[in-house]
Amino acid sequence: MNDSVDRLRARGARVEAVEASAKMSAAELSAWFGDKQALRSITLPLIERKVTAIIGPSGCGKSTFIRCLNRMHEVVAGARATGDVLLDGKSVYGADVDPVRVRRRVGMVFQKPNPFPTMSVRDNVLAGLRLSGIDPPDTDALVEEVLGQAALWDEVKDALDRPGGALSGGQQQRLCIARCLALEPEVVLMDEPCSSLDPIATAKIEELIHDLRDRYTIVVVTHSMQQAARVSDYTAFFYLGELVEYDHADVIFTKPSDPRTEDYITGRFG
């Protein structure tokens, strides 16, 4: 972990007090799909209980990056990764590490809302717990609490037995967030969580991300620079599989040090 911070310093990034506060960090992480390299030696800390946004044009590797964090990258045929990812200073790629356990601590919300269509809203929320063999003493209270956290309770409290696929797109995405939060993850990865949602649903999700930062370490991949500026504490700019710049969000959006970052955030490409 200290190594990765040193390397960041060497790149000129201002990452004060990162040593003590990085929940996860990537160290020289590279990833491939077959022969095609998608990530080039990414070293990046993810600060605890802060929102880190990953921005960059399509195909820059930002989704691949977060999929490496919870070992979802390797699910795709022909995909592989080198380097390391640390969670609380311990490698998630260690020989004795079960990816299933990693994914229970590092939750994920996908680009397209994917509630389980054959399950009710309630069963969707409880799915992760049932998978882990956890039987909470008061499921009703838990369902209410988690749906409340996801700002969905008021809308679905009379529809808990309806199929998850029957909700609107924005509700489905919040259901997926609730499903993820029910497992009490330490880190929540969101892969363009608003890209299929309308502006009102997007505003709700952004508000939610804002509320959740007190309890979770959050990583949001987004196409939208406005969204990154609104929700994130730290922002990383990826371009062509490389980490171009990482800093406090206000620094990235006001006085970026790399000309490529400036070109991107001012809309000159991407």
Add this chain to the structure above:
Amino acid sequence: MTQRALSTPPRSLRLSVEGNGGSADRTFGAIGAGAAGALGLVLIGVAASVARVAWPSIEATGLSFVTTSAWDPSRDVYGALAFAYGTLVTSFIALALAVPVALGVAVFLTDLGPRRFQRPVSSLVELLAAVPSVVYGLWAALVLAPLLRTTVQPALARVGGPLFRGPNVGFGVLCASLVLAIMLLPTIASVSRDVLRAVPAELREGALALGATPWDALRLVVFPHARRGVFGAVLLGFGRAVGETMAVAAVVGSRADISPSLFAPGYTMSSVIANEFPAASSELHVAALAEVGLLLFVVTVAFNVAARVLVARSREGAPRWREAAPRPGAGEAA
């Protein structure tokens, strides 16, 4: 530049908005409707003409055709119950043996198997499905039946019970069921594989990201989603089992008996038609065989309809939110 291009088009491309697509669309629509209609006509036509040929037998035997099992063309006694029984018993045993293995193969090919084996095994399945049934029949008569007689049936006989006793000749209901099971396996496996593959990747990933093992993801998400399709695959297998003729005719034993023993020789509807039709002399014999064909037709249609009703009833997770539907899917998911 752009401005000029817009204001002065290089060629006259002003398209009229009047009129419709014209005759091509209408012609194509008519051809499509005609083809769809022809399908229904063929089905009804075949059923009607078989019924016409079968009419003398229907008139002569009445209901006893389906309630008795005595079949003696030399005395013009025709009861087809044993054939229907043989068809259903061999088909169900074959399904019971083939479905679990076929689903295992399908799951191996889509979710659980090592990726480098998936392609060769997949090709193997397609290959097995393409082998002509008479080859399976030949193999069953030359290899499977002797194996049953010398090894398998003596062992089963020691287990005892009404299913496993009687004369041990190899040829019989068990042999026919086994060869059917082997023939159904690739059909059910390849259709199930396609159905499992069609389950959206984001659902599998959603489960995996929640900390599901690959098996959990199958159980929790993939199977519930693919259930109707898998049921369709099983139904397709059943249709093939009921209709299969040559392989069964080769080993079933060809005797119109109803016996609980799986060792005993039996007969099926399709194999009796294949065996007796070339030599049928009397008009009533031909009519009776046609009636067996009609019965086969009715049984197949009945099972298809019943299965469709079952599938429709078990439908769950409907995308639309219907107020009237009380707790859709809640009972299933529990």
